[in-house]
Amino acid sequence: MIDLIHYPLDPFCRSIRLALAECEIDVELQEERPWEWRADFLRLNPAGSLPVYRDESDLVLCGVYAISEFLAESGADKQSRSFQFLPGGEEERAEVRRLIDWFHNKFNSEVTSYLLEEKVMRRFDEKKAGAPDMELMRAARANLRHHLSYIGHLADARNWLAGEVLSFADIAAAAHISCIDFLGDVPWEENESAKNWYARIKSRPSFRVLLDDRVPGFAPPEAYADPDF
Amino acid sequence: MIDLIHYPLDPFCRSIRLALAECEIDVELQEERPWEWRADFLRLNPAGSLPVYRDESDLVLCGVYAISEFLAESGADKQSRSFQFLPGGEEERAEVRRLIDWFHNKFNSEVTSYLLEEKVMRRFDEKKAGAPDMELMRAARANLRHHLSYIGHLADARNWLAGEVLSFADIAAAAHISCIDFLGDVPWEENESAKNWYARIKSRPSFRVLLDDRVPGFAPPEAYADPDF
Numbered sequence: 001m002i003d004l005i006h007y008p009l010d011p012f013c014r015s016i017r018l019a020l021a022e023c024e025i026d027v028e029l030q031e032e033r034p035w036e037w038r039a040d041f042l043r044l045n046p047a048g049s050l051p052v053y054r055d056e057s058d059l060v061l062c063g064v065y066a067i068s069e070f071l072a073e074s075g076a077d078k079q080s081r082s083f084q085f086l087p088g089g090e091e092e093r094a095e096v097r098r099l100i101d102w103f104h105n106k107f108n109s110e111v112t113s114y115l116l117e118e119k120v121m122r123r124f125d126e127k128k129a130g131a132p133d134m135e136l137m138r139a140a141r142a143n144l145r146h147h148l149s150y151i152g153h154l155a156d157a158r159n160w161l162a163g164e165v166l167s168f169a170d171i172a173a174a175a176h177i178s179c180i181d182f183l184g185d186v187p188w189e190e191n192e193s194a195k196n197w198y199a200r201i202k203s204r205p206s207f208r209v210l211l212d213d214r215v216p217g218f219a220p221p222e223a224y225a226d227p228d229f
Numbered sequence: 230m231i232d233l234i235h236y237p238l239d240p241f242c243r244s245i246r247l248a249l250a251e252c253e254i255d256v257e258l259q260e261e262r263p264w265e266w267r268a269d270f271l272r273l274n275p276a277g278s279l280p281v282y283r284d285e286s287d288l289v290l291c292g293v294y295a296i297s298e299f300l301a302e303s304g305a306d307k308q309s310r311s312f313q314f315l316p317g318g319e320e321e322r323a324e325v326r327r328l329i330d331w332f333h334n335k336f337n338s339e340v341t342s343y344l345l346e347e348k349v350m351r352r353f354d355e356k357k358a359g360a361p362d363m364e365l366m367r368a369a370r371a372n373l374r375h376h377l378s379y380i381g382h383l384a385d386a387r388n389w390l391a392g393e394v395l396s397f398a399d400i401a402a403a404a405h406i407s408c409i410d411f412l413g414d415v416p417w418e419e420n421e422s423a424k425n426w427y428a429r430i431k432s433r434p435s436f437r438v439l440l441d442d443r444v445p446g447f448a449p450p451e452a453y454a455d456p457d458f
Binding site: 046047049059061062063065066067069070073074091094095098102105150 | 319320327334
């Protein structure tokens with residue numbers, strides 16, 4: 001059995017959990033609170049970041065980049081009828097990677113990291129205790145509107161975000177959006193095309209692995225787990 | 230001829246320039262100031278980030294992740310006697326990617342981005358004009374000490390940072406360090422092993438492509454271009 005060390009509201013962990021579920025690969029989850037900087041965890045991943053993947057032969061992979069490229073190279077998606085990590089030829093693959101980068105870096109630094117930091121980390125991480133910075137949260141929500149309209153633009157032009165096939169670009173995007181949706185921060189009424197894309201991905205069986213996540217002190221909005229939100 | 234749209238003090242661009250030089254692939258550089266958000270540039274890369282790669286057949290690749298994985302997949306490093314993007318089997322490749330991630334994400338967000346922002350961007354980007362934030366700069370320099378000692382630790386244990394062969398992990402690390410070294414901010418006296426590793430990589434012919442970079446208003450320290458610093 002594969003172990004995945006994760007935190008429920010971490011978008012990088014969510015992207016790997018979704019991808020593994022698409023590949024119908026079972027995984028044993030171990031929750032880690034990275035802000036505790038536990039020595040045992042740091043021995044496994046000196047970067048202190050999530051997710052960390054460990055397979056039956058004790059191969060340890062640290063971080064979403066190493067894990068997703070490893071799974072793609074090892075053909076983990078061969079079992080899946082409708083999902084491929086990096087479908088197509090070199091040009092299509094570069095487009096998938098451009099969008100993975102978009103969500104795991106640009107979207108994360110402009111939206112997800114701010115909202116998680118201000119709403120979630122401040123509650124759990126003693127070093128960050130204090131009232132949320134409302135200006136940062138407003139900036140993140142303004143950025144989110146631009147990103148939603150980019151998602152809508154891609155979803156109008158293509159079957160899935162990077163092209164014809166459901167790829168790790170959609171999964172990365174959905175992982176970030178799902179964290180923010182858990183916090184009730186996505187203005188779905190503002191972009192019908194983005195909403196329809198998310199409804200399609202949210203109704204996939206793979207998404208069930210996320211929808212039961214709970215974090216003490218947080219109640220996701222009712223629509224969070226509803227595919228017809 | 231390949232076009233690379235870059236900015237001289239951008240660590241991501243530097244990593245691709247170094248890798249292309251290791252592969253003995255000539256490239257035509259076009260300087261872009263990403264903070265100007267030029268419409269023509271945004272049409273090419275809506276993320277507004279660097280580098281952007283364009284080959285003879287007008288294939289456009291955006292960002293260091295898509296470009297480096299494309300070059301690795303297309304065997305660009307086959308010409309090189311001593312450099313491979315991702316050497317070894319799946320475990321070794323995962324280790325290379327863990328360290329690429331370390332430098333392009335962790336090191337960047339803890340060190341490079343702060344120092345470039347406070348020292349360089351404030352001078353050129355009107356929206357960021359003002360005195361450098363000394364507290365941020367002190368934090369970045371304190372973080373840099375931890376990273377130097379991690380580099381030294383890896384360099385003591387291995388021939389190159391990720392293993393036996395010079396890989397894109399070394400190149401990514403050297404790209405970030407070279408930007409900070411340009412600003413005179415690396416306390417080389419603090420870690421002999423890290424310094425020796427950097428001296429080895431800096432004396433490679435590929436490094437010449439960086440050492441002549443100049444940015445108006447900045448004079449790199451004398452030791453910057455000296456392989457025996």
